[in-house]
Amino acid sequence: MSKIELPWVDKYRPSIFDEIISEKDIIKTIENLTENKNIPHLLFYGPSGTGKTTTISVCAKKLYGKYSSSMVLELNASNDNGISIIREQIKDFAGTQNMFLQGIKLIILDEADNLSIEAQNALRRVIEKYSNNTRFCLICNYINKIIPAIQSRCARFRFPPLTIKDISIQLNNICSNEGLIIENSAIEALYRISKGDMRMIINIVQICIPVLENKTINDKIIYKCTSKPSNTLIKEIMDIIDNNSLKDAFYEIKEITKNYNLIDIVSFIIDEIVIMDIKSGKKCQLLIELAEIENNIVFSKDVQIDIQLGGLISILKTK
Numbered sequence: 001m002s003k004i005e006l007p008w009v010d011k012y013r014p015s016i017f018d019e020i021i022s023e024k025d026i027i028k029t030i031e032n033l034t035e036n037k038n039i040p041h042l043l044f045y046g047p048s049g050t051g052k053t054t055t056i057s058v059c060a061k062k063l064y065g066k067y068s069s070s071m072v073l074e075l076n077a078s079n080d081n082g083i084s085i086i087r088e089q090i091k092d093f094a095g096t097q098n099m100f101l102q103g104i105k106l107i108i109l110d111e112a113d114n115l116s117i118e119a120q121n122a123l124r125r126v127i128e129k130y131s132n133n134t135r136f137c138l139i140c141n142y143i144n145k146i147i148p149a150i151q152s153r154c155a156r157f158r159f160p161p162l163t164i165k166d167i168s169i170q171l172n173n174i175c176s177n178e179g180l181i182i183e184n185s186a187i188e189a190l191y192r193i194s195k196g197d198m199r200m201i202i203n204i205v206q207i208c209i210p211v212l213e214n215k216t217i218n219d220k221i222i223y224k225c226t227s228k229p230s231n232t233l234i235k236e237i238m239d240i241i242d243n244n245s246l247k248d249a250f251y252e253i254k255e256i257t258k259n260y261n262l263i264d265i266v267s268f269i270i271d272e273i274v275i276m277d278i279k280s281g282k283k284c285q286l287l288i289e290l291a292e293i294e295n296n297i298v299f300s301k302d303v304q305i306d307i308q309l310g311g312l313i314s315i316l317k318t319k
Contacts, residue, residue, distance in 0.1 A: 008206045009199050012174055014054055015061070021166045021198070022051030026157050030055060034062050039104065041127060041136045043112075043151060045143040046159035049197030055159075056108055056137045063106070073107045077114040085115075086122040094130035105134045113140035120147045127153055161196025164188070170198065171205065175217070180209075185219035192271075193228050229260050234268050241316045249313050254306070262305055263297045266290060266312060278319065289315045 005011070014020045017031040033039050039059070044052040064071040073093040075085060090107055109115075115123065124147070127136055138154065140146060168187050175182045182205070194200040208217055208225045223230045236256065241249050257265055270290050273283060293312050297303055 008174065008202045012170075012202065014051075014058060017058055017062075020051050020055055020058065021162060021170050022055065022159050026159065027051075027055065030059060030157070034059050037063070037103075039063070039106070039135050041131075041154040042138070043143070043146065043154035043156045044137065044139045044159060045141065045146075045156065047141060047161050047195070047197060049194070049199035049201075050159040050162060051198070052139045052159050053108075053110060056106075056139065059137075060106055060108070071103075071105050073105070074110070075108070076110045077119075078111040083116070083119045083122050086119050086126060090123070091126055094126060094134040106137065107134060108137045108139065110139045111141075112138040113142045113145035117147065120150055124149045124153070162198050163196070164191045167191055167196070167198065167201060171201065174202065174205070180212070180215050180217060182217040183219070186217045186222050189219040189222040189230070192231070192268075193222070193226060227260060227264075229257070229265050229268055231268075233257075233260075234265070234272055237265070237269070238272070238316065241313055246310075246313060246317060249317070250310055253313065254309060257309075262309060262312075263294065266294050266297065269312070269316070270294070273319075276319075282319070286315065286319055 017027055017034075020027050030042075042056070044056065046052060060068050060072045073089070075089060077085065090109075093107060094105070109123075123136075127150070136154070138146065138150065143151065143156070143158075164187065167190070168184075171182055171187055171190070190201045190204060193204070204222065204226055205217065208221050211221060211225065219230070222228075233256070237253055240252050244252065270287065273286050273290065276283065278286075290312070293308055293315070296311075297305075297308055
């Protein structure tokens with residue numbers, strides 16, 4: 001039986017600071033804090049797939065080496081957003097005597113923005129009580145969901161979406177190791193789809209492998225494997241709306257988008273509107289109306305796709 005390989009997100013996960021492609025100034029600062037063993041409480045925030053969890057994992061490995069399992073507690077707040085995670089697991093770990101290594105322990109709390117306000121207030125008290133022997137690293141996507149009392153106790157680092165330049169370097173390295181060729185058009189498509197999420201990009205590239213011809217990855221393969229609308233399709237939709245009646249545009253767009261998720265089409269149209277050369281007041285109004293369509297599709301329990309598509313076409317017809 002052949003050996004099953006690791007997923008590429010794990011296979012190519014950085015193990016040292018120099019391999020992390022996130023914002024270099026942030027990584028250098030954290031590396032210096034780690035080298036000096038002068039880690040404060042940390043709060044990493046920003047979009048998914050930008051290196052937050054990887055950075056603190058490399059930091060923990062550098063600090064503790066083979067003793068990481070006894071010195072580091074990793075939790076995910078999405079598994080339990082109640083106060084019990086604070087009162088039980090975190091409090092117990094922070095209050096336990098070190099067995100193998102003297103020094104500061106580290107608690108990593110991923111998706112901390114899922115914690116309830118009650119749980120965050122309890123966490124604030126735990127942070128205060130155990131600061132002499134424990135450091136906390138909170139990781140989240142939305143810093144506004146973290147209470148000010150916790151924010152003020154942490155050194156905050158924002159991890160922005162990765163740039164297309166950084167993504168290109170990393171993808172070319174991965175593809176070179178795997179014996180693949182990736183075209184610039186594919187990199188641009190991956191950047192457009194992921195919005196700078198490197199984890200998503202690596203997963204997409206890996207699922208494309210079975211359909212490759214001549215081991216070459218291009219934008220057509222990316223869009224085919226992800227079922228995401230291409231730039232060409234979005235422009236075609238806009239042209240149909242501009243050059244047809246509402247009724248004709250509705251039926252034509254419904255036909256050409258039947259294999260796509262409407263939420264993806266709305267999302268990419270919003271991206272187009274953002275860069276479109278129209279008056280700012282009109283642009284803001286369009287974005288507000290498109291956001292309502294997006295909200296209806298995502299959160300409505302009995303969403304009628306045809307109604308939302310009709311609403312989308314009506315909004316764009318007035319641009």
